Amino acid sequence: MITGGPPESAGAPEVEMTRVVVVSGGGSGIGSAVAGEFAAEEAHLVLTGRREQVLRETAGRLTAAHPGLPEPLTVAADLSSAGGARRVADEVAARFDRVDVVVANAGGNPAAHGGEAIPEGLERTAWAWSENFRVNTLTAVLLTEALKDRLASPGGRVVLISSIAALRGSGTGSYAASKAALHPYAFDLARELGPRGITVNVVAPGYIRDTEFFSGGLAAERERALIEQTSTGRAGTPADVADAVRWLAAPGAGQVTAQIIQVNGGAERGR
Ligand SMILES: NC(=O)c1ccc[n+]([C@@H]2O[C@H](COP(=O)([O-])OP(=O)(O)OC[C@H]3O[C@@H](n4cnc5c(N)ncnc54)[C@H](OP(=O)(O)O)[C@@H]3O)[C@@H](O)[C@H]2O)c1
Structure with missing residues (x-):
């Protein structure tokens, strides 16, 4: 339960409400930590991802x-x-009369999960660009579009999970570009939904430990290099990202919209 309300209700007594919160990729890593933040307020959680068992365990x-x-x-x-995406929206509609918060967090690095299916040469380039846009851009856009008409008005919140890569490249281009595509989408959506009292923001994490993102783990040397880029001298955690999402989704954040919030220990600036 959360107490408060959007500024439009200023002057009215504060009300307690159980929010309906949809988290994609909610079964693991950052999404699981985000779900934990909203579980603490006893929200109605909707967890979605491809693996039913992982969702059930979380x-x-x-x-x-x-x-x-x-x-x-x-x-x-x-x-x-x-x-x-439509099936998620249908199941949500069958159970709830509105959605308060959408956290479009599902995504990943197809190259780390592609196994032997990854082709070579120019075909590999075509595969990487189309897979990244499918896994990172489409998952966020389709879920958001499927749910946006049901967002609480006023007070709805959309948070898209991007990456530091969108701001400075990722070495291969395709992952970074697929995340960067979410930024102008968020800006346009913020303009579209703003008149309904709904905010749309992006959280761009840096290196986050304890997720399934780096299938099979990250080489110690690579991890050290990523940590060295931070000003804080440590890896990020799923909780670091979840806390930023919780803040953006709070009733008091109603004037924060169309923003890219970076959670990277200063790594985007480098050392
Ligand atoms: N870890 C990092 O260092 C880091 C840094 C910057 C940004 N990010 C971003 O943070 C987000 C969360 O990733 P994570 O680090 O927490 O890794 P993760 O543990 O692998 O989580 C990714 C989640 O997305 C879900 N997912 C992937 N493809 C999907 C699809 N087609 N449909 C539905 N769900 C799908 C996965 O569940 P299923 O496999 O069950 O579908 C999984 O639960 C991602 O968007 C990632 O790009 C991560």
């Missing part, structure tokens, strides 16, 4: 940690397809 862990939490709704769907 829902079970959150329910055990927060006895007052309403049972989370888990919806297994591939959000890079219109059908997958």
Whole structure:
């Protein structure tokens, strides 16, 4: 439950409300930590991702940690397809009359998860660019578009998870570009939804430890190099990102919209 309301209700008594919060990629890493933030306010959680078992395990862990939490709704769907995103929206609509917060967090690095399916040469370039746009851009855009008409008005919140790579490149271009595509989408959506009292923001994390992003782990030397780029001298955690998302989703953040919030220990500036 969260107390408060948008500025439009200033002067009215504060009300307690149970928010409906949709988190994509909510079963692991950053998404799981984001779900934990909203579990602490006993929100109605909707966790979506492709692996039902992973979603159920996270829902079970959150329910055990927060006895007052309403049972989370888990919806297994591939959000890079219109059908997958529509199914999530349909299940949400069947259970709730509105959505308060959408956290479009699903995404990843296809090269780390592609296995032997990754082709060579120019075909590899074509594969990497189309896969990254599918996994990182489409998953966020389709889910958001599927849910935007149901967003609480006023007071709805959209947060898209991008990356430091979108601001400075990622070495291969395709992952960075697929995340950067979310930025102008967020700016346009903020203009579209602003009159309804809904904010749209982007959180761009730097290197975050303890996720499934780097399938099989990150070489110690590479991790050291990433940490050395920070001013804080440490890797980011899923909780660092989740805390920024919680702040952007708070009722008091109603005037913060169309922004890119970086959570990277200063790494974008370098050392
Ligand atoms: N870790 C980092 O250093 C870092 C840095 C910057 C940005 N990010 C971004 O942070 C976000 C969360 O990643 P993470 O680091 O927490 O890694 P993660 O643990 O691998 O989480 C990614 C989540 O996205 C889901 N997902 C992937 N493709 C999907 C699809 N087509 N449809 C539905 N769900 C899908 C995955 O679940 P399923 O596999 O079950 O579908 C998984 O739960 C990603 O967008 C990532 O690009 C991560």
